[in-house]
Amino acid sequence: QAVSPAAYIRSLYDKYELSFKQEGYSFEFIDRSASVAHRGAPVWIDVLRMEQVVTNLLFNARKFTPSSGFIHLIVEQSGSREKGDLGVRVTVQDSGRGIDEEDLPFVFDRFYRGKESSKNSSTGTGLGLAICKEIIAQHGGTIEVESKLGSGSAFTFTLPVMNDMEEELAHDKGSENIDRR
Numbered sequence: 001q002a003v004s005p006a007a008y009i010r011s012l013y014d015k016y017e018l019s020f021k022q023e024g025y026s027f028e029f030i031d032r033s034a035s036v037a038h039r040g041a042p043v044w045i046d047v048l049r050m051e052q053v054v055t056n057l058l059f060n061a062r063k064f065t066p067s068s069g070f071i072h073l074i075v076e077q078s079g080s081r082e083k084g085d086l087g088v089r090v091t092v093q094d095s096g097r098g099i100d101e102e103d104l105p106f107v108f109d110r111f112y113r114g115k116e117s118s119k120n121s122s123t124g125t126g127l128g129l130a131i132c133k134e135i136i137a138q139h140g141g142t143i144e145v146e147s148k149l150g151s152g153s154a155f156t157f158t159l160p161v162m163n164d165m166e167e168e169l170a171h172d173k174g175s176e177n178i179d180r181r
Ligand code: ATP
Pocket: 056, 060, 061, 062, 064, 094, 096, 097, 098, 099, 107, 112, 113, 114, 115, 117, 123, 124, 125, 126, 127, 128, 129, 130, 152, 153
């Protein structure tokens, strides 16, 4: 399905805004894509699976961040139309406990939960991020993490934006019933 990335991500933010804020988090949606070239340029996604990705990242942020902290959901442009690598970048940033440098290379592995997570009472199977990575790869994108122990984490995924030709095709699909003879 072709969706406008900023509007789609915003709709997911809206879904969790109330509950996150009620729990005490400073929860913000930041749209930095508004002033740039691909405003309106659609991405082609499986909306349910993409929701699973964003939800996994948001719930991780909540799990590993005290409720006095912040969680930011950010949408930006990546690459450029000129270079032919125009995309959209979505980041879930938190001010939580962060990830140990030693754990960092493994967090996207199946069943990997980090030393702290396995030790303490935090629940989970360690599958969340592995699933995120798989879904993003299926969409032709990439996902990465930046984190510092004690000062928070940022998970960022990038998706390609549809080019004009793909966009036309998507429109055509939507009007399959029109007889063009
Ligand atoms: P599940 O998602 O299956 O319920 P999980 O949350 O432990 O379990 P993942 O989502 O795959 O598993 O995350 C793997 C590990 O990466 C976590 O156990 C935790 O150690 C670390 N991690 C993930 N997100 C964050 C975050 N926002 N802040 C700190 N650590 C994180």
